[in-house]
Amino acid sequence: GTVAVIGLGYIGLPTAVALATRGVDVIGIDVDQNRLDAVAHGKVPFVEPDLAAGLSGSVAMGKLTVASEVPHADAYIIAVPTPFNADHSADLSCVRMAAEHVAPKLRGGEIVVLESTSPPGTTESLSRWIAELRPDLTLPHVGDGLPDVHVAHCPERVLPGRIMIEMVTNDRVVGGITRECADRAAAIYRVFCQGEILLTDAASAEMAKLVENAYRDVNIAFANELATVSDDLKLDVWEIIRLANHHPRVSILTPGPGVGGHCIAVDPWFIVGASPQLSRLIRTAREINDGRPDIVAHQIIEKSVRFREPTIACLGLTFKANVDDVRESPALDVVERIAKGLPEVEILVADPFVPTLPATLEGAANVRMTRPNDAVEKADIVVLLVDHDQFKSMSRCRLSGKVVYDIRGIWR
Numbered sequence: 001g002t003v004a005v006i007g008l009g010y011i012g013l014p015t016a017v018a019l020a021t022r023g024v025d026v027i028g029i030d031v032d033q034n035r036l037d038a039v040a041h042g043k044v045p046f047v048e049p050d051l052a053a054g055l056s057g058s059v060a061m062g063k064l065t066v067a068s069e070v071p072h073a074d075a076y077i078i079a080v081p082t083p084f085n086a087d088h089s090a091d092l093s094c095v096r097m098a099a100e101h102v103a104p105k106l107r108g109g110e111i112v113v114l115e116s117t118s119p120p121g122t123t124e125s126l127s128r129w130i131a132e133l134r135p136d137l138t139l140p141h142v143g144d145g146l147p148d149v150h151v152a153h154c155p156e157r158v159l160p161g162r163i164m165i166e167m168v169t170n171d172r173v174v175g176g177i178t179r180e181c182a183d184r185a186a187a188i189y190r191v192f193c194q195g196e197i198l199l200t201d202a203a204s205a206e207m208a209k210l211v212e213n214a215y216r217d218v219n220i221a222f223a224n225e226l227a228t229v230s231d232d233l234k235l236d237v238w239e240i241i242r243l244a245n246h247h248p249r250v251s252i253l254t255p256g257p258g259v260g261g262h263c264i265a266v267d268p269w270f271i272v273g274a275s276p277q278l279s280r281l282i283r284t285a286r287e288i289n290d291g292r293p294d295i296v297a298h299q300i301i302e303k304s305v306r307f308r309e310p311t312i313a314c315l316g317l318t319f320k321a322n323v324d325d326v327r328e329s330p331a332l333d334v335v336e337r338i339a340k341g342l343p344e345v346e347i348l349v350a351d352p353f354v355p356t357l358p359a360t361l362e363g364a365a366n367v368r369m370t371r372p373n374d375a376v377e378k379a380d381i382v383v384l385l386v387d388h389d390q391f392k393s394m395s396r397c398r399l400s401g402k403v404v405y406d407i408r409g410i411w412r
């Protein structure tokens, strides 16, 4: 059968390629015409290891095609963004829009899978939306008999930078509105997933996904709080974590400038939104991680004002190492704050994955983009914000005589 993948982003495109390279006929749909054109030419619109070969191969073989309108297909995978609103509630408008485009094409017998990370109850809403749009079809509601159209949730859990590996090797949670829905959805993922496929109900699958990212957020918040507290106590957080991690049951994560990306900085809010009174630890962790860029920037600004006309090099702008993604990047946030806090100071930014100055820095008259080595050479103060491999392997002699703020602890 054919699979339509709606949304060719960081998750949809790799999923489309994973299916197409294994012989499934896949149609990719996106609202962005530039993205469709790129994919139609077998070109990856973002940096992700191992995606390019699979994409160009499946396009050349005719297994992956693109369309700007949702066609009829036997299965639909919805992988659209689910950001949050200013009040941290989930913005489900893209899921709703996908439902509106899929509903008219249904004939009965199809499976619709939501992959987008969503608050508990969203898959049930998706099913109801389609039912309202297509009163002629039977859709599943909890406890119902056999529906015409099956609806399930299969949250993605791949790590950017390792998507093509993890998509195959990770275990996968599939939550159906009915058991039959889960079984049908699981059949799609068995095509490429070598991990275990765990069947459950839709709301549990939604919550499990949120919990995975909240777990990581809470643990990173712990590390970041240690960094802030250690600084206050004039202690070296890296030394303390190194020592504590020698305990057999302690494994503290790495502090940094904060938490970025479109997953860990977002998903815990969906739990807080669903149960605001009771999610105290999860909310606090979010606030600690969101507050980190300001704390880091302040430390650097405070210490820099002692210098006369210093030049500051800021290394790294992406939200984490070895990716080109600056969405919700705490490193970028820190640079913006330093640039505003020290308007007279020249700031040189460098990131091997970011070719031009991101839009949010364009207005800053004191910020310039250069190559990493040039930035370091000209600088009095070096601020390391992202642990890219290229920075790790940078020769230490370049740093001698400079004041170094190694926020990721890679040069210890």
Ligand code: SAJ
Pocket: 117, 156, 157, 158, 159, 160, 212, 213, 216, 220, 253, 254, 255, 256, 257, 258, 259, 260, 261, 262, 263, 264, 319, 320, 321, 330
């Ligand atoms: N970070 C730290 N210290 C650490 C680990 C991470 O400061 O010790 C920061 C990173 O620099 C980055 C942020 O946290 O700014 C998140 O990075 P990440 O590598 O932990 O995770 P993501 O956002 O790239 O991907 C996560 C993964 N979730 C988990 O590991 C539980 C991935 O498996 C999910 O599929 C993805 O979210 C998603 O799409 O939900």
